[in-house]
Amino acid sequence: MKRKQENRYDPGSLLDIPFGEWSRVLELPEAEGYRVRQVQEWVFQKRAKTFSDMSNLPAALREKWDKELPLRVLKLAGRETSARDGTTRLVYQTGDGHSFSAVFLPARSGEDEERHSLCLSSQVGCAWACAFCASGKVKLKRNLFASEILEQILWAEEVMGKKINSLLFMGMGEPLANYNNVLWALRCLRSPLGFGYGARHVTVSTSGLVPQIFKLSEEAPKVNLAISLHAADDEVRQKIMPKASVWPIKELLKSAWAFQRSMGGVRVTFEYILLKGVNDSLRTAQRLSNLLRGRGAWVNVIVYNPVPGLPYERPSDEAIDRFAKVLSDRGIFVRVRKPQGTDITAGCGQLGEPKAVGAR
Numbered sequence: 001m002k003r004k005q006e007n008r009y010d011p012g013s014l015l016d017i018p019f020g021e022w023s024r025v026l027e028l029p030e031a032e033g034y035r036v037r038q039v040q041e042w043v044f045q046k047r048a049k050t051f052s053d054m055s056n057l058p059a060a061l062r063e064k065w066d067k068e069l070p071l072r073v074l075k076l077a078g079r080e081t082s083a084r085d086g087t088t089r090l091v092y093q094t095g096d097g098h099s100f101s102a103v104f105l106p107a108r109s110g111e112d113e114e115r116h117s118l119c120l121s122s123q124v125g126c127a128w129a130c131a132f133c134a135s136g137k138v139k140l141k142r143n144l145f146a147s148e149i150l151e152q153i154l155w156a157e158e159v160m161g162k163k164i165n166s167l168l169f170m171g172m173g174e175p176l177a178n179y180n181n182v183l184w185a186l187r188c189l190r191s192p193l194g195f196g197y198g199a200r201h202v203t204v205s206t207s208g209l210v211p212q213i214f215k216l217s218e219e220a221p222k223v224n225l226a227i228s229l230h231a232a233d234d235e236v237r238q239k240i241m242p243k244a245s246v247w248p249i250k251e252l253l254k255s256a257w258a259f260q261r262s263m264g265g266v267r268v269t270f271e272y273i274l275l276k277g278v279n280d281s282l283r284t285a286q287r288l289s290n291l292l293r294g295r296g297a298w299v300n301v302i303v304y305n306p307v308p309g310l311p312y313e314r315p316s317d318e319a320i321d322r323f324a325k326v327l328s329d330r331g332i333f334v335r336v337r338k339p340q341g342t343d344i345t346a347g348c349g350q351l352g353e354p355k356a357v358g359a360r
């Protein structure tokens, strides 16, 4: 029953298998196809960790499946909570001994109190080497399996005791460099047979892999897209995003608008990390607004969070406000994202190799 294991680690989880194949993988006779739905309910609604928890299924089946198909493949290795804002870094360990993090972002006071978010990782390490990012300094070890992506949510909801309403593929790794696993994870997140998240509650973030954005626009269920733009011209982008900038900004924007069209007008957000003296001039803000004007685009201005060993600095609050004002005066929706979790190095761009933190 188990899928053929090749010369590499394979968690062999049921969550890595598309729903259309569950009946075959579970070796159910045709007349018992309804049991797939029962298993889905146990996994996604009742959050069973093993088949033996599934009390309305025959004991013999549960025993057999438990031996062959793990439902949980990650271990929660630790967690650390910001004393400042409650942001929590969860450290997971894979079955082959790698560690990576996800970040739980609690609802902010004054906003919707039930709107908790989770920043998901999609790879262990990252090969895209963006100059301002701690993850880019961690050598790529491997892609995460879909099960390892989805399980981050199951564990986080259990440990934090909260329902997570918003999922952001903004943790460690470039999601679109792990295309197939991320695509299946997105289908499972959006499907009513799976997690059942609404389109507005799932955001895929990318440093701008143009061919994969086009592909995603044809193959993925409706989700939001966030593009890490971080520059208004190719020269600056080349300096701070040396690998992603192989695709010129012009091409990148074409793929963004194609995604927006084919997803029926979903929101495309452009992430823009402000680095003092690098990409924060008012002239740059004007250029950026010229690139994005008239498209209903959003810009998230991210205040740079310091990473030890990197040469960048955060601009002053006044410079940040001036930059944002140029954009909003020119009709761009702009939001300055306040730093969260920086005291535990879980802020945007700070997620490096997880250090050992208090075990659960």
Ligand code: SF4
Pocket: 126, 127, 128, 129, 130, 133, 134, 135, 136, 137, 171, 172, 173, 174, 207, 228
């Ligand atoms: S910003 Fe994203 S793509 Fe770039 S190095 Fe960091 S994790 Fe990788």
